[in-house]
Amino acid sequence: MMVLEDLFFISSLTATILAVFLAVLILTKFQGKKRYHPIGSTIFHQINNFHRLHDFLADLACNHKTFRLLSIFKTEVFTSDPANVEYILKTNFPNFGKGSHAYENLTDLLGDGIFVVDGEKWKHQRKFASYEFSTKVLRDFSSGVFKANAVKLVRVVAEAAASNESVEIQDLFMKSTLDSVFKVLLGVELDGMCGTSEEGTRFSEAFDTASAKVRYRYVDVFWKIKRFFNIGSEAVLRKCVQDLDEFVYKIIKSKIEQVQNSHPDFLGKKEDVLSRFLELKETDPKYLRDIILSFVIAGKDTTSSTLSWFFYLICKHPDIQEKIAKEVMEATQLSGDQNSISIEELEDRITEESIDKMQFLHATLTETLRIYPAVPLDGKMCFSDDTLPDGFNVKKGDYVAYLPYAMGRMKFLWGDDAEEFRPERWLNENGHFEPESPFKFTAFQAGPRICLGKEFAYRQMKIFCMLLLGCFRFKLSDEKKTVKYRTMLTLAIDGGLHLNATPRMSLG
């Protein structure tokens, strides 16, 4: 995908000249009694640093916990201060929301889904979905789906290991998490991992392309013109959305018919989210399509990128990898001395109880999210003039963002070893996971809009890690290669992650 730099390359000198001009302009505009946060940098420097955006913002956050970027069109305020984060996400929650900008960018794909709307529309879906996401039926069903997909992944890795080939694990995680979330939501097998369903593969490709295209709108100033003329990236987006809709509406309509006709096969099989929504008498296909696609987009790339960074980090820290593998053996009561293992036996031993015992794994996943949060920067629109807890003002229409990536690196929050990967920081003296304030560890957001799939995501990631690390020892294919993120809405590894796996024992 083209990055912003390709579109607007501006040299440092030009950026500085423009910055001075802009500073004069903005200082004139901001004269008055109100106090505004210190200026950290300018939008031009931001563009210049686009390839390392999150590190650029982290560097600025070291100087000021909260700062502004000078821009011509709107003011952007960035904060790493937990008090401000709490105020934006909880205390004065109604004053900071998705706003019109996010809605405009995302609605062609996500309609009026929970991920894009504010106010009453959001409240209704949140209430509706949180009830479903907390049921035991969904927990049991989804655990079965995660295990089945993790086993498929283990088989793909085993095949590569047997022929001494490396695997691009990020791509496999993307396919596998889409398969899982789709099955849990709609009850349908996509099988993007093995590519056995033609319709499923077409959906996966259309969904990935469409999400990349709506994300591209954040950096493409011409997207509205392109949409009007139906050309370029916008023409591709429109076609993908048509394909997606065709597939999803077909599933929704067939489920509605099954419910209305009370088909005997359908009785007793209401495990997926769609069937359960229908049971609650929510039958508007457009409402169901929108909420379901929001969940797909929210749950897929976040989980797969976290798993990818986790594998990168444990390859860099083999001692941590071994400690987790040992924890898997203990939690599943398998002997570390045995020389063969049946994948099915390991799968069977992954129960709610054994997952709960994986405290060090839980800490390591959380430590991964502290350093590489799947959503590295999360912006809200300010709906009316306000004063943040640090005493500085923000204006109606300002973009106010908190910075999970920068916050994970701040010494004032985590101590002198903030930049070190140290899962133990999350464990208490009994070796149990000890959570932090969600306004300090912001990877899942916080307040009324805290991630709805947090427990779901941890369970999925733990099941995948338990099966993979119970079976294999992983190494980076190229230890010397520098691993970087791609600047997008989620923090994926640029170019993927190539790993070599060695079976820990013979696999049956």
Ligand code: HEM
């Ligand atoms: C490691 C995995 C995940 C991380 C780090 C994560 C993080 C987040 C973050 C930061 C937000 C706030 C986004 C925003 O409003 O701007 C969010 C919202 C949300 N997440 Fe997750 N997420 C993860 C996995 C999941 C999964 C697996 C699901 C469900 C299948 C899910 C469902 C949602 C939903 C529905 C929202 C919107 C909540 C609302 O607006 O009320 N997430 N997540």
